[in-house]
């Protein structure tokens with residue numbers, strides 16, 4: 001891959017009606033990368049795409065394409081195509097003519113167009129649909145036509161704005177796999193927008209987690225899931241138990257009223273931190289003195305596992321286990337040091353999880369003995 005990013009957004013800020021929508025936004029996208037902008041409704045994902053496409057002009061900052069500043073380049077001169085959630089096909093044209101449209105505008109020959117249309121329709125599994133009326137196609141088929149039409153223009157970058165949002169779950173999953181395959185086959189850079197974290201994790205090379213116009217974390221799906229940088233990312237991606245903690249020294253953190261070994265270092269002594277533990281990383285054990293223990297308050301069957309809520313001195317822990325538990329059972333929780341994720345406090349601290357201070361009301365049964373207690 002080349003070193004110069006294909007797209008680079010530098011210090012971009014945008015406001016609408018006095019409301020800041022993107023704040024000092026910096027993002028570099030490599031050629032051939034599948035990048036997903038992930039965040040809740042209104043966080044600025046579409047605005048970011050529209051800046052790349054040239055449909056919105058930033059108040060501050062620069063947009064670069066292959067190292068060249070393109071702030072003033074109009075949308076039709078950018079080598080970028082957009083696919084929207086609503087397929088925006090031409091209703092009076094059949095499938096063939098929809099896919100051929102852009103190429104005709106660019107004056108390609110009919111024989112060239114024919115070859116490309118067949119190639120594109122075959123890529124999206126719509127061979128034989130050439131003469132169909134697009135209004136009579138299913139949602140999934142219409143979205144395939146939209147993808148074929150966009151790819152036929154040979155964009156360097158494809159911007160996809162929640163393209164699967166209108167599809168039902170099964171179709172959505174199939175299309176996720178197909179889109180990923182198409183991206184790998186064509187090598188075109190995809191910038192994909194979704195608010196669905198599973199979709200982002202399963203499709204992307206790089207995920208950009210956004211909130212209120214700012215980037216919270218950029219990383220591979222594995223980084224984002226396993227090493228969330230703050231409580232917002234931990235909460236937004238997957239399920240998390242997020243607790244207040246105090247870092248005593250390297251590799252030793254206190255939370256839930258007890259010291260735990262961990263694998264993190266480099267924090268200040270006695271620094272307040274957020275501690276994140278994923279529900280699937282907690283094992284159910286006997287409720288003895290060397291483990292946190294609590295009472296099961298609810299059990300939900302989720303197909304591959306049970307989601308179990310355990311009340312430990314007022315904090316509701318979520319755990320996932322393949323073993324059923326009765327409501328009212330007393331159980332112990334075992335957590336390995338490398339499953340304890342420590343992060344600096346941020347503006348999101350305290351907004352998630354169900355922590356309440358309980359150190360003064362611990363019962364004897366769950367008292368842990370000494371600093372070296374292995375949880």
Ligand SMILES: Nc1ncnc2c1ncn2[C@@H]1O[C@H](COP(=O)(O)OP(=O)(O)OP(=O)(O)O)[C@@H](O)[C@H]1O
Pocket residue numbers: 016017021039040041042043044045046047048195
């Ligand atoms: N042209 C506009 N004029 C005024 N406000 C706008 C305009 N475009 C976007 N906004 C506002 O900017 C904010 C960010 O919008 P944007 O569409 O970028 O968010 P989003 O993350 O894509 O959300 P969604 O997932 O709902 O599409 C929203 O509060 C939106 O109402």
